[in-house]
Amino acid sequence: MTESIDRPVSVIGMGNMGSAVARTLLDRGHPTTVWNRTADKAEALADAGASIASSAAKAVAASPVTILSLLDNTAMEDVLDAVGDSAAGRTLVSLTSGSPAQARANGSWASGHGAAYVDGKVMGDPPDVGTPRVSLAFSGDRDTYASVEPVLRELGSVAYHGEDPGFAAVEFNAQVAVGYEFLIGFLHTLDLVETEGMDLEAFSERVAGSLSGYAGLVRMMATAIKSRSYGPDLGSLDVQAALMDDLIEHRESAGVESVRMREVKSLMDRRVAQGHGDQGFSSLYELFRLRA
Template identity: 60%
Template sequence: MTAGSQITVLGLGDMGSAIARTFVARGFRTTVWNRTTARTEPLVEVGATAAPTAAEAVAASPLVVVCLLDGTAVDQVLASVASAVAGKTLVNVTSGSPAQARANERWAREHGAEYIDGKIMGDPPYVGTDHIMFPFSGSPTAYETHEPTLRTLGGIAYHGEDPGAAAVEFMAQVAFSYELLIGFLHVLKLVRSEGFDVAAFTERAAGSLAVFPSLLNSMAQAVKSGEYGPDLGSLDVQAALMNDMIGHRAAQGVEAVRMREIKDLMDRRIAAGHGDQGFSSLFELLPPQA
């Protein structure tokens, strides 16, 4: 058994337990710790070793995976293991912001440890399969060293040395899904308010999604270059639809905040002389970065 096959997992909620169980199943000598010690018992039964304290768990392995409830819990646990982390690699897969990831990396560096930040895109039953994705960022040396081990968890991707990059990727992916899905629910309300079958509509609408990958890539390139072609048609033409879109929603008592926002942006862009450009050009009017 080599040092590289020794792993510690701090935090045994549903996801942490799934991670630890996967490591045990793949033959890693796995040490586990959880604030509520009863959570360690099922892992011990399948071959893990339970440590009485977080610091002792960290001391047991060169690679430490942290999977806790939130950033506050991470801060508390890191404070308790400060004397044990020197020479270790910390892989924190707890949900959190890019700023939190960068603060954790500074803490790790100040205490002599390498830091990799990770996020989890999937559910506990899928850990160890191709149906879950872990974006990582942080120390390139540590990532290269431990990449084979991290691949045990599922699909992985490295987003660079900035420790906040994985969190940026995760939050953007989740936000994209939420923005899309809340809009979809509003549309279903509109369809149902008119007395039509939402399932039949969705089946038809889903067929149109095939055009979106190329459209999204085209829009991203336009934003990157600042050269806006007439995607979805020119704003002059698109804007003519907006009063009907808003009026229809208002008549059915369906939320129209997003439609009003779009109309306002289109009107402003047209007034500035850019009516020949497309939807992606509205990016230029979004609020500036804080």
């Protein structure tokens, strides 16, 4: 990280995350210029040594690299419109939430204004910025990313996902979605466990202990999908489909929601009907590929 010390950086957006980013850069010795639409939020960084820009355009002009940490892509578009030609010759790094399509549009805007662009997404909490507890996903032009990587590493653990500016958003959205998909299923399962009179904390402790076992499974499933070679990972689908009947009956007899279990059972039945009952759970992916 020593090669990036004293490298000037601007930060636009002084919400919780943007302020944490600016303070971290200041603590690491970077001359830091900040700007926020609401001026008092930016001025709060002055005591920490930040220079306060009077406009977004002047903030971008003040440093070779500008990090944008804004509420959403609407705010991002407003800032880019205000920056305009001041972006020419500068590198813009976005840490703003948004879709892959929005990231690609921002990249096109930057290119059209003579600027380089790297899109980024943050997984972590503002108090942890500057530590390995924060993970940052980046994508965009490889050479541009390499040039700013030493600065970005000051903020947490970083990973580069390719030249398509949208890939960081794909990574972020997919990682978050996995968490929500798991957790909503877990909440419904806790409803079942509590309804049956078992101890929630003891059950949750057992679940926590078994999670590491899924690491090998998810890797194996990705390999199977990529090769289109589906072994009986969790067991053959014809056996799993019979188990699903028991799971559904258990939930419904206890008055617990079973929509997701019925969806899984329906997918299994379709795959078995296609003559693939000897394959495993990962083969259900073939049904998702059949988009109109």
